[in-house]
Amino acid sequence: MSRIRSLSEFVIALISGLLLACSFPLPGLSLLAWVALVPMILIMARRPFVTGFVAGVGFFAFSLYWLNIVMVTYGRLHPLLSLVAYLLLVLYLALYFGLASWLSCRLSSRLGYPYAMTLPLIWVALEYLRGIVLTGFPWNLLGYSQVENLAMIQSADLVGVYGVSGLIVLSNAVIAAILNWFGHRERRFGQVRYVLLLLILVVANLVYGTWRLGGQSDAGKPIKLAVAQGNIDQTAKWDIANQVHTVETYLRLSKRAAAEGADLAIWPESATPFYLQDISPPQTAVVKFVQNAGISLLTGSPAYEQHGADFRYFNSAYMISPRGRLADRSDKVHLVPFGEYVPFSRFFPFIDKLVYGIGDFSAGEIAPLDYDGKKVGVLVCYEAIFPELARAYSKAGSQLLVNITNDAWFGRSSAPYQHLVMAQVRAVENRRWLARAANTGVSALIAPDGRVVEQSKLFEEAVMTGPVFMRDQLTLYARFGDIFPLFFLVVSLVWIWQSRLRK
Missing domain, CATH: 3.60.110.10 (Carbon-nitrogen hydrolase)
Known part of the structure; x- marks a missing residue:
């Protein structure tokens, strides 16, 4: 029974990663990004790192399949060596998903913070690090999945693509929390604030995006x-x-x-x-x-x-x-x-x-x-x-x-x-x-x-x-850069330090 459960959790995590990959071109089903991580979040408490890692493997293996075309067709690498290099990169990138899941569960259990609080911050911090570590490879950050919904990405001029990523992860965490609350009536009132937070942020993002889409104008000679x-x-x-x-x-x-x-x-x-x-x-x-x-x-x-x-x-x-x-x-x-x-x-x-x-x-x-x-x-x-x-x-x-x-x-x-x-x-x-x-x-x-x-x-x-x-005017993001993910990174490090004190 234990093996069957482990296998089913493995499959669920893999499906979660594949669904997330489908929100990017191609096929570019952008709405999937808002719910794709829910299956992973619902089961990650038992084996946090493995669950996140498997979801990451599914996501990167599917969305980066084209690397084999590059290495074999144009790099003239032997297909077997290409497959090895491709799998090594996928496994490396999947570590970020595994770390996000593991750290979120660890902080939730030791500090009492819900996933809706820990997972978005840690996810954004790790996405930011993925763009830096080993020269960086920030390909297919979650925020990019929303380009078809132009109103949703206009806030990138304030918080960059990482801000959009954080909102998507928050959505997944809150939806997972709602599903978990059924049968736990005593928890509902205390956690409803995160539902309200999500609604406020999504509505504010859409209002800002709609305003920016309708209010931009260019001056001068084209x-x-x-x-x-x-x-x-x-x-x-x-x-x-x-x-x-x-x-x-x-x-x-x-x-x-x-x-x-x-x-x-x-x-x-x-x-x-x-x-x-x-x-x-x-x-x-x-x-x-x-x-x-x-x-x-x-x-x-x-x-x-x-x-x-x-x-x-x-x-x-x-x-x-x-x-x-x-x-x-x-x-x-x-x-x-x-x-x-x-x-x-x-x-x-x-x-x-x-x-x-x-x-x-x-x-x-x-x-x-x-x-x-x-x-x-x-x-x-x-x-x-x-x-x-x-x-x-x-x-x-x-x-x-x-x-x-x-x-x-x-x-x-x-x-x-x-x-x-x-x-x-x-x-x-x-x-x-x-x-x-x-x-x-x-x-x-x-x-x-x-x-x-x-x-x-x-x-x-x-x-x-x-x-x-x-155009001459600098946006808030252009002026101050990635202060949003940097702040999340600092908060995550403080939480990790606090969790070590509460072993």
């Missing part, structure tokens, strides 16, 4: 942007023989945009697969186009700096002025571990032999690009998943955010859509227009309220043009 999506085959992208075709594709798309009156054309990450700083036939073709069209061009390109006999390489974005001058350069700040560099390469010199195409890039610094006296903050590739980077660009004076990326690695999976919703939240957090240029999609023009004004399809050539506005 800039007509053109976002080009070349749909260049990833397997041939870095082939020298393919450089002419790549450049011709982007020039053809951009000439169409220039004819429609575009002021600034944006090409994706590494759209020019050569050193733009060096004169060459494809470089000359790009410069001549800009001069003839009389527009500015922001494009991704590799770059290098020479210091004596040493070279440093960067994943960069250039701003080319209408005169054809390389006016400014911004380098990627947060590099992809085991993709653009090998962490602790002195200790693991063999890793770059296991995976094809690992780079040896150096990290840059926050440096907005100058565009006609205005500032543009460029997030390269998965930098868009880090809230602190977009915030840093806003604080550095960026009036427009741009995300250039190459999501061809993800294939026709849910990853490009998951990546897109994170960029949408960056727009809301900073109240900036955000232009997203992706080699194979999804490219988009995103309004400051997170609304996608225009969006491309996957693996198709496309060029999108539309007006955007420069």
